[in-house]
Amino acid sequence: MLVNPSLILGLIHNIALLLATSLLFDFFWTQQEGEQQFWNKIFTGIFMGVIGVVLMLTPWVLVPGLVFDTRSILLGISGLFFGPVPTFIAILITGVYRLFLGGDGQWMGLAVIISSGTIGLLWRRFRPGWNQKRRIAELYVLGLVIHVAMLVCTLLLPVGSVEYTVRTIALPVLIIYPLGTLLLGLLMFSRSHHWKIKRELFQSEEKFRQMFENSEAVMMLVDPESGRLVEANHAAARFYGYSIEELTRKNVQEINTLSPDEAIEVRRKALSSESTCFVIQHQLANREIRTVEIHSSPITFQGQTVLFSIIHDISERKLAEDALIEAKEKAEESDKLKSAFLATMSHELRTPLNAIIGFSSVMEEENDPVEMKQYAGIINSSGNHLLSIIESIFDVALLQSGEYKVNKTQFSVEDFFQPLIDYANVEKIKRNKDHLDVIAIFPHGIKPPIIHSDRGKLMQLMTNLLNNAIKYTKQGRIEFGFSVHDRDITFYVSDTGIGIPASIVDIIFDQFRQGDENHTRVHDGVGLGLAICKEIACLLNGKIWLETSENEGSTFHCTLYDVLVEENHPEQSVSGLLNPINLTGKTILVVDDMEENIYLLKKFLHSTRATLLDANSGESAIRQIMENPGIDLVYMDIKMPGMDGYEAIHELLKIRPGLDIIAQTAHAVKGVKEKIKEAGCIGYISKPIKREEIYRGLADLFGS
Numbered sequence: 001m002l003v004n005p006s007l008i009l010g011l012i013h014n015i016a017l018l019l020a021t022s023l024l025f026d027f028f029w030t031q032q033e034g035e036q037q038f039w040n041k042i043f044t045g046i047f048m049g050v051i052g053v054v055l056m057l058t059p060w061v062l063v064p065g066l067v068f069d070t071r072s073i074l075l076g077i078s079g080l081f082f083g084p085v086p087t088f089i090a091i092l093i094t095g096v097y098r099l100f101l102g103g104d105g106q107w108m109g110l111a112v113i114i115s116s117g118t119i120g121l122l123w124r125r126f127r128p129g130w131n132q133k134r135r136i137a138e139l140y141v142l143g144l145v146i147h148v149a150m151l152v153c154t155l156l157l158p159v160g161s162v163e164y165t166v167r168t169i170a171l172p173v174l175i176i177y178p179l180g181t182l183l184l185g186l187l188m189f190s191r192s193h194h195w196k197i198k199r200e201l202f203q204s205e206e207k208f209r210q211m212f213e214n215s216e217a218v219m220m221l222v223d224p225e226s227g228r229l230v231e232a233n234h235a236a237a238r239f240y241g242y243s244i245e246e247l248t249r250k251n252v253q254e255i256n257t258l259s260p261d262e263a264i265e266v267r268r269k270a271l272s273s274e275s276t277c278f279v280i281q282h283q284l285a286n287r288e289i290r291t292v293e294i295h296s297s298p299i300t301f302q303g304q305t306v307l308f309s310i311i312h313d314i315s316e317r318k319l320a321e322d323a324l325i326e327a328k329e330k331a332e333e334s335d336k337l338k339s340a341f342l343a344t345m346s347h348e349l350r351t352p353l354n355a356i357i358g359f360s361s362v363m364e365e366e367n368d369p370v371e372m373k374q375y376a377g378i379i380n381s382s383g384n385h386l387l388s389i390i391e392s393i394f395d396v397a398l399l400q401s402g403e404y405k406v407n408k409t410q411f412s413v414e415d416f417f418q419p420l421i422d423y424a425n426v427e428k429i430k431r432n433k434d435h436l437d438v439i440a441i442f443p444h445g446i447k448p449p450i451i452h453s454d455r456g457k458l459m460q461l462m463t464n465l466l467n468n469a470i471k472y473t474k475q476g477r478i479e480f481g482f483s484v485h486d487r488d489i490t491f492y493v494s495d496t497g498i499g500i501p502a503s504i505v506d507i508i509f510d511q512f513r514q515g516d517e518n519h520t521r522v523h524d525g526v527g528l529g530l531a532i533c534k535e536i537a538c539l540l541n542g543k544i545w546l547e548t549s550e551n552e553g554s555t556f557h558c559t560l561y562d563v564l565v566e567e568n569h570p571e572q573s574v575s576g577l578l579n580p581i582n583l584t585g586k587t588i589l590v591v592d593d594m595e596e597n598i599y600l601l602k603k604f605l606h607s608t609r610a611t612l613l614d615a616n617s618g619e620s621a622i623r624q625i626m627e628n629p630g631i632d633l634v635y636m637d638i639k640m641p642g643m644d645g646y647e648a649i650h651e652l653l654k655i656r657p658g659l660d661i662i663a664q665t666a667h668a669v670k671g672v673k674e675k676i677k678e679a680g681c682i683g684y685i686s687k688p689i690k691r692e693e694i695y696r697g698l699a700d701l702f703g704s
């Protein structure tokens with residue numbers, strides 16, 4: 001038999017030992033981090049050397065002193081995989097041990113050790129791509145080369161045993177050893193490949209961990225199944241106000257405000273990447289609710305699929321966004337309102353203007369005094385209507401800017417109601433609604449109280465409410481009255497009119513808002529009445545509200561707080577004084593740059609029988625004062641070209657200190673009243689001038 005079976009068995013046994021030991025090595029190898037470290041190389045070399053020695057301990061003995069084992073495979077593979085340092089150490093250890101064993105084969109054995117390691121190293125150096133494509137062939141050829149060299153090394157045996165040895169071992173060595181090299185090489189390759197992947201994974205996990213822990217962004221890893229918080233970083237701990245340990249004991253369910261079903265759905269979407277961004281609300285440790293934007297996607301971490309979530313606190317951004325949306329909606333709304341407002345205004349202003357312009361032109365051709373009087377009446381009431389619209393606009397502006405000074409007096413509610421009844425009756429007639437019953441109710445058994453408030457403003461509020469009640473009621477009755485509670489009084493005006501739909505109750509107190517904002521609206525008005533009422537109620541330390549039911553009617557209430565007074569000495573109300581005072585012997589100078597204004601004022605003053613002079617400028621007024629020392633009173637227009645009213649007043653008072661001057665002003669805007677007073681005027685009248693106002697002022701001045 002050409003091949004000795006015990007030789008084959010011995011070699012197989014030795015190869016098995018080699019492979020098993022290499023697994024042991026693999027165990028150590030994979031525990032080490034960083035193949036390149038010097039000490040690691042030393043350790044590897046020693047380990048390989050020790051395996052070599054172990055192999056040599058279980059050899060197949062050809063003749064005493066001539067032994068065969070698989071150290072050639074081990075050293076070749078060591079050269080190929082681990083490079084010079086470990087291989088030299090392994091060569092050294094195994095070489096020394098072989099010399100220690102001695103015998104005929106010691107030089108051959110040493111030569112095999114050196115040649116195997118060197119061939120492995122050369123292979124590594126000159127065929128670096130051996131493991132890329134034809135790995136199996138490369139390893140097999142490497143095995144062949146190493147073991148051909150081994151056969152060559154038999155030349156170092158004593159001359160007589162060379163031939164015998166070569167004949168005995170050549171075939172098994174060339175068949176089994178290359179296969180052993182191939183097997184060990186493949187095993188080492190697969191382990192080192194596995195190790196490389198593991199190391200890369202470890203490094204990438206390490207990088208991830210560092211990024212995760214040191215990031216300023218709030219990050220968490222969530223178990224997609226249970227919702228348990230697997231990991232949380234420092235930023236998360238700072239944000240939520242829990243420690244990392246506390247957080248990792250929690251379930252996301254404990255920090256979000258979603259229902260369990262919603263939370264499961266969010267995790268499902270994130271896991272399937274159906275959606276990766278969610279805006280939800282999270283609760284912090286201090287119970288504060290924050291709006292957060294979560295970017296969540298699945299990753300593999302430590303072999304487990306988790307949801308990697310980055311959490312941004314967008315509460316401020318959300319608030320700003322909401323404010324922007326609200327502002328945009330408001331802008332759109334106000335755009336719509338603007339059109340409605342312009343249409344209303346245009347209609348409301350044109351209607352009286354139409355009457356004024358139309359009837360004044362008709363008057364020019366009219367000779368019949370009765371007709372003339374009727375036209376004059378229409379022009380007057382249209383003018384007053386126009387004035388009331390303009391006054392409303394100024395009123396809201398002044399009330400809202402805090403310009404209005406409250407002028408509180410004590411007055412009796414009973415006295416206060418009488419003019420309201422008169423007003424309502426006149427309005428009824430004006431609106432052709434004589435059939436409406438308007439009733440003032442005094443609560444039973446209560447003496448109408450005395451209150452301390454601004455009578456004029458309260459009157460304006462109540463007349464607005466009464467006006468609306470009459471306007472929006474076709475039939476039925478209108479009732480107004482009051483009730484008392486402690487020191488508070490609540491006035492009310494109720495009607496059986498069209499009522500207000502619940503959907504617009506909230507807006508009707510806003511300026512320019514009306515129940516019907518269509519072009520087809522049937523009622524007049526510019527939508528300022530209730531806005532004025534609300535401002536007045538506020539100004540008088542009160543509130544206004546309503547109860548209403550569509551098609552059944554409305555009741556507006558206005559409570560004034562802390563206005564009831566015990567003492568019963570109301571100030572006398574000044575009744576409308578239409579008869580002018582007799583000023584025979586007095587001289588009045590009217591100063592205005594507009595001729596028609598001079599004409600109108602002189603017309604009103606005519607019936608006082610005073611001597612009337614006029615001037616159309618400041619300069620002309622000064623001349624007249626110097627020429628005419630008998631002037632008792634001056635009506636001075638404030639806004640004039642050239643020398644304005646203030647300058648003229650200043651000059652006049654220099655010439656005639658103590659001269660009575662009443663200013664005429666278009667409207668009492670911010671600071672004008674104070675300025676007029678400072679200039680030295682005894683009072684002012686506002687345009688359009690009202691006859692009653694003039695007469696009342698003159699009575700105050702010259703009354704006694």
Ligand code: ADP
Nearest residue numbers: 468469472499508514515525526527528529530
């Ligand atoms: P307007 O000039 O339109 O009357 P207001 O500010 O006085 O303006 O009232 C606002 C809106 O409130 C009205 O357009 C109307 O729709 C509603 N309203 C006010 N008072 C009443 C009332 N007594 N009955 C029904 N609707 C009313």
